[in-house]
Amino acid sequence: MQQRELSNRMTKEKIKELSDLISTKSIEESHFHPIDRYFLQPYIEKILNVDRDDFLIYNFENKSNLYSTYLMLCLPEMWSDTSIDDILRICMKFTNSFSFFGLIYFTYKYIEIDLIELILKLPNVKLSFENDIITWLKSQYFNFFKDETDLLFFEEKLIGVTNEEWMYIKQKLLIDKRVLPAHGSLDELKNYVHSLSESSLS
Numbered sequence: 001m002q003q004r005e006l007s008n009r010m011t012k013e014k015i016k017e018l019s020d021l022i023s024t025k026s027i028e029e030s031h032f033h034p035i036d037r038y039f040l041q042p043y044i045e046k047i048l049n050v051d052r053d054d055f056l057i058y059n060f061e062n063k064s065n066l067y068s069t070y071l072m073l074c075l076p077e078m079w080s081d082t083s084i085d086d087i088l089r090i091c092m093k094f095t096n097s098f099s100f101f102g103l104i105y106f107t108y109k110y111i112e113i114d115l116i117e118l119i120l121k122l123p124n125v126k127l128s129f130e131n132d133i134i135t136w137l138k139s140q141y142f143n144f145f146k147d148e149t150d151l152l153f154f155e156e157k158l159i160g161v162t163n164e165e166w167m168y169i170k171q172k173l174l175i176d177k178r179v180l181p182a183h184g185s186l187d188e189l190k191n192y193v194h195s196l197s198e199s200s201l202s
Helices: 002-029 039-050 052-062 063-075 084-091 097-109 114-119 123-143 148-155 163-173 188-197
Strands: none
Touching: 002 039, 002 052, 002 063, 002 114, 052 084, 052 188, 063 097, 063 163, 084 097, 084 114, 097 123, 097 163, 114 123, 123 188, 148 163
């Protein structure tokens, strides 16, 4: 048991060192702020060789939402075999509201799947984070759709990835019947997030 705990600590320390190195170097070396795949290329093999869950948790927990969103966008292969159960398991290990903000924003806007209700029903969310998430959703939902600039980023491969890569991942995740596609319009999303309450999710 002690050996396993020691191994886990070493793994997490390795992820911390790698993640912090990448985020620090990206400030000076990435052509696109805050990060792009061209800069990230020399690190991708190392990233894919560490524990995926721990890597995602560390970056959502410890980096800004802007940075973690673009880091995730640069790593479609990290998400290609990720299931809904994997995502929910990761959420169960989050320790702050901002981690949920980043993951919901990323999965809704860029993968175009709606995990909001699944996340809000998690035991740790009901206990500690539900009100924060609902308040945040009501203040930020209008940022959850791609605009022309986002589409241009994909078309011109300004960050080194295409929208098609993420649409493939979207279709795989939507096989899980618990998951819905993102709402079709801003008004639909607005009505949904403003209907959220503790009673409606109990």
